Amino acid sequence: MLNQSRILIMILYLLVCNRQVFSQCSPRQEIWDSLKKIEENTIAPDAENLKQLKKLHQAYLKCYPPSDSIYARIVHRIGGIYSKTGETETAIQFTKEAVSVNLRGTKGTDRSFLANSYFNLSTFYSQLYLYEDSHKALDECIAISRQFPAKYFLTTMAFEQKSYAFFQTGDYQKSIETADAGILFAKAIGDPIAEASLLSQKAQAQVELDDLQKAEENIKKTITIFSGDAYYTDRLATSYSVYAQLLTTRRDFRSAIIYYKKSFALNETSANWVQCSRDMLNLGYLYDYHLHDTSNALLCYKKGLTMVDKSNDDYQRSGLYINMGVLFWRQKDYEQALQYYQKALNALPIHFADQSIKNNPTVTMLMLVSNDYFVSTLLANKAEAFLDLYKIKKNKDLLHAALSTYQLADKAVDLMRWKQYGEQSKLFWRGKTKKMYENAIEACYLANDVNLAFFFMEKSRAVLLNDNLNELGASAKLPPAEIQKDQEYRVKVITAQQKWAASTLDKNESDKNQAKLLQAKAEFENYIRSLEKKYPAYYQYKYTADVPSLKDLQTYLSERKASFVHYFINDSVTYILGITPENARLTKLSKKQFDPAKLGDFVRICSEKQALINNYGSFATLSYDLQKTLFQPLQLPRGKVIICSDGFLVPFEALSKDPQGRQPLLGDHIFDYVYSAGYLLKNLAAAPSEGNFIGFAPVHFQPYLQVADLKKAGSSLQEAAAFYSSSKVFTGDESTKNNFVNYITGYSIVNVFSHASAEASNSEPLLFMQDSVIRLSELQLSRNLATRLVVLSACETNVGKNATGEGIYSLARGFTSAGIPSIAATLWKADEQAIYDISIIFHKYLAQGLPKDEALQKAKLDFIACNSLEKSLPYYWANMILIGNADPVELNSPNTGWIIGLGLVALVVFTVVIYRKKAKTSSSKKPSF
Structure with missing residues (x-):
């Protein structure tokens, strides 16, 4: 009985003790209410709020498992305050913890709040210049917030932030596309303020791409909307700044100064020190570059530096130093300019502290830079200052310093290009780097360095074409299923592009088609990113930046x-x-x-x-x-x-x-x-060919195409095909777009006798088939080609828009981008009979095994020799040129197996007959005894 009494007392004691322990834990609702009070207390200092949040955090962990939305929200808020105090890495850790809890999807979690945490993560990554991670977080934010009406405001904010991030890294085309996607969403939910904010960001990118008319329409609209409410002061300030940039581009400097000052005043009022420093940077550049007002420019830059000290923005500080360097460079004070360029390099968040102007960061350091166009411009400026100083002092060390800096600037350009997905943005920066390569080649000329001159000349042109061809080669390293998926994405993008381009005047239809196009592009880009991570060999091959050496080329020429x-x-x-x-x-x-x-x-x-x-x-x-x-x-x-x-x-x-x-x-x-x-030296792999020659000659066209018949095209094509042992010809109604797409990949030589259109105003060159047109963009869909030569016997197949640093975007280039090593194409509207005659003779010599360039030269000489004096005019024969590899086309030999077999049978029969005759003769002449 005694033992039982003791046990009972002990049980009662434990129950009382446990009740006391339980009584120390606040109910979840109480913790939630405390959290809400902290969130709503915007007056309290961050340090006080952080202290209270930590107490809640400890209390929660003491009594409950870290697995519901209350805990996730606590750590989310802690992360937000750490970011304000500059402890960004700690902020990321806490915010990731909030994400991991709500991602579980278990009872008590809040999936919708993931949008908030992802948005914060994107901001924190951006503060560390980790733009790729920031983009991923924004994509997650957009995907989740679109599912919850209460979070729609985050959707539009995420689109705006992503658009701005692309703008910061110089990818202006992607900035516009991202803003457009946000604008379409804002329209759908009826949020004019969000739409205006995105229009402002879009206009900023449009100004950089010199699309001033559309930019002005957009920015004036945003100014009108934001001017009516003091709550949107910061957005109005941004709109003023963008409008000032536009006015500067239009050379209305007086008005631009007014709007920069308006923007600065509003930003100063709201303590937006980063934007204040940007206003001073832009205004200072206007004073220096356009008005040659050095004193006012320096005042702006110095004022901008004081603003940077309040915001601690490394890139903004570096940008101000760059502009100060440019100012002194314009004054021909090259040594002072170099000092400021070095300060700009030291200010970048890449751990480079060397203050000697002759030293540069390493390539590894450059890889830490998220804003590559920024640093490539800085290095190009520094190299130019060295070059100009050399011209005065004639010190060879300065010339060598210029050359080594240009080489590093070229590396930065490569890094920038690899991070950009928008073709227009890449072309924009190719144009911007043209001057850098000119100066680099001048330095080579002064140093008498032909090897380096060859390197810079190669890097100055057709780089994007080389990227396309690298991507083709890289694709060969993927599994067949991935190659098929890649093709499906490309088809989806091009189809959506064409559908949007063909949209009617119906605005709703156009918006829907645009949304589909933007979605298709986003999905394709995400897929490409996944390939780059899953297949390292694909990544390495695709992003190789090597160029051949001069010695490599000379070996090729010698052969x-x-x-x-x-x-x-x-x-x-x-x-x-x-x-x-x-x-x-x-x-x-x-x-x-x-x-x-x-x-x-x-x-x-x-x-x-x-x-x-x-x-x-x-x-x-x-x-x-x-x-x-x-x-x-x-x-x-x-x-x-x-x-x-x-x-x-x-x-x-x-x-x-x-x-x-x-x-x-x-x-x-x-x-x-x-x-x-x-x-020229790239080894483009070829699939096995089904035949030697395939030709297309529509002869007549569907009326809606509005092009003239080519009555002699069919017979001329047949005549050209007759030189080859294995050929296929589509003429008239059979010369359709579908047959072209389905059959060209299997033949060594493709010839088209048709019309082409390549006016500079067209969005892209067109090649006419009997029933439709083939666009330049569609040629990129061709894969696994056996084709070694395409002969475009049509007008203007080598004409198109000229992109600085890249060359002419023509049909010929389109076929080249698809991996075809040689194209024969025309430079102007051809004389129909002359182009047919030259093409036929060209094929005669190709079929004989001559190199392509020799075959074309002989065809032209024969044409001149066999025609009247008028036909010797270059108008008739100089039109067609050969682009690419000039080696002979390896043709399939005719199938002679049956002939050989028949010959062997005949030989056996002949042998047997002879043997029998000999045997018969021998038996008829027996000896007598």
Whole structure:
């Protein structure tokens, strides 16, 4: 009994003790109420709120498992306060904890609050310049917040923040596309304020891309909306700043100054120190660059630095130092400029503290930079200052410092390009880097360094084309299922693009199609990112930035007994690098020595038959002048010459060796044209071919296409096909877009006798089939091609928009991007019969196994020899040129197996017959005894 009494007492004691323990735990509702009070107490200092939140955190963990929405919200708020105190990494840790809880989806969690946590994470990553992680967090925020009406405000904010992040990294096209996606969502939910904020961000990117009319429409709309409510002061300030940028671009400097000052005043009122410093940076640049007001510019920059000290924005501080360096560079104080450029490098968050102007960060350090266009511009400025200082002091160390800095700037350009997904943004920055490469080549010229000059010339052109071809090669390293999926995404994007372009005037329909296009692009980009992570070999191959060495090219030339010429042409200067298997020589021409406008004049007069006939004397003089300036000084041997031109295509074979225009270079040289030496040397894999030749000649076209019939196209195509042992021809109604897409991949040579359109105003060049058109963008869908040569016997197949640093976006380039190594294409509207005749003779020589460039040269010479004097005009024969690899096309031999077999049978039969005859003769002549 005693023992039982003791046990009972002990049980009662434990129950009482446990009750006391339980009584120390606050109910969840009480903790929730305390949390709400802290959230609503905006007056209390952050330190006090953080202290209270930590107490709640400890109390919660003491009594409850960390697995519901209350706990997630506590750590979310703690993370938010740590970010304000500058402890961003700690902020990320707490916020990630909030995400992990609500992601479980168990009872008591709140999926909708994930949107808040992801939005905060994106902000914290952005503060650390981890833009890729920031984009991912924003994508998650958008995906979740769209599911909950109460979180729609976060959706539009996430679109705006993502658009701005793209803007900061120079990807202006993606900035606009992201803003558009947000605008469509804001319209759908009826939120005009969110729509206006996104329009403001879109306008900012449009100003950079020089789309000023649309930018002005958008920014004026936002100013009108935000001016009516003091609550939107910060947004109104941003709109004023964007409008000031637009006005600066339009050279309305007085109005721009007014709006920059308006923006600064509003930002100062709201203590937005980062934006204050940006206003001062932009205003200072206006004073310096446009008004040459050095004193006011310096005042703005110094004021901007005081604002940066309050915000601690490393990139903004670096930007101000850069602009101060530019200011002193304009004053020709190059040493002072270099000091400020070095300060700008030291200010970047890349752990580079070396203050010696001759030293630069390492490539590894550059990889820590999230704003690559920013640092590439800084390095290009620094290199230019070294170059200018060398011209004064003639110190070779300064020249070498310039060259090493240009090489590092080129690396930064590569890093920037790899991070950008928008083609327009890439083209924009290719244009911006043109001047950098010009200066780098000048430094090579002064240093007499032809090897480095060749490197910079290669890096100055067709880089995006090389990226496309790298991606094709990288795709071969993927499993078949991934290749198929990649193709499906590409088809989806191009289809959506065309559907949106063809939208009617119905605004709702256009908005829907635009939304589908933006969604298709986003899905494709996410898929590409996943490939880059899953398949390292794909990533490495796709992003290789190697260019061939000059020695590699000379080995290639030696094997083919050829020469190579690199032309780098700008408004004020032209550089020519002539390369033979043994030597390389860099030449410089001033604008006085050579005016690039003459190239356009030459092609223009070549392409107009009557003008050529009426003004042949002027043409002959121009032709001789160009030959004497651009070609003769190179002293190249007779034979093959590969021309790598810079943003222009001129038929060099039509240049004349005499002032009367009677001796075109066609007789002495065999010309081929390439986008770059790297493109020429690239080994483009080919699938096995089904046949040697396939041709398309629509002859007549559907009425809605509004193009003339080509009555002789069918018979001419049949004549060309007759030279090949294995051929397929589609003429008339069979020459459809569907047959073209389905069949071209399996044949070594493709020939099209049709119409093409490539006016500079068109969005993209078109190739006409009987029932439809094939667009330049659609050519990118072709994969696993056996095709080695495409002959485009149509008008203007080598014409299109000229993208600085990339060349002409033509149908020929489209086929090249698809991985076809050689294209024969036209430069102007062809004479129909002449182009047919030359194409037929061209195929005759190709079928005989001649190299492509020799076959085309012989075809032109034969055409001239067999025709009237008029047909010797370049208008008729100089139109078609060869682009790419000039080696012979390897053709399938005809199937002679049955002939060999029949021969063997005949041989056996013949042997048996002879044997029997001999045996019979022997038996008839038996000896007698």
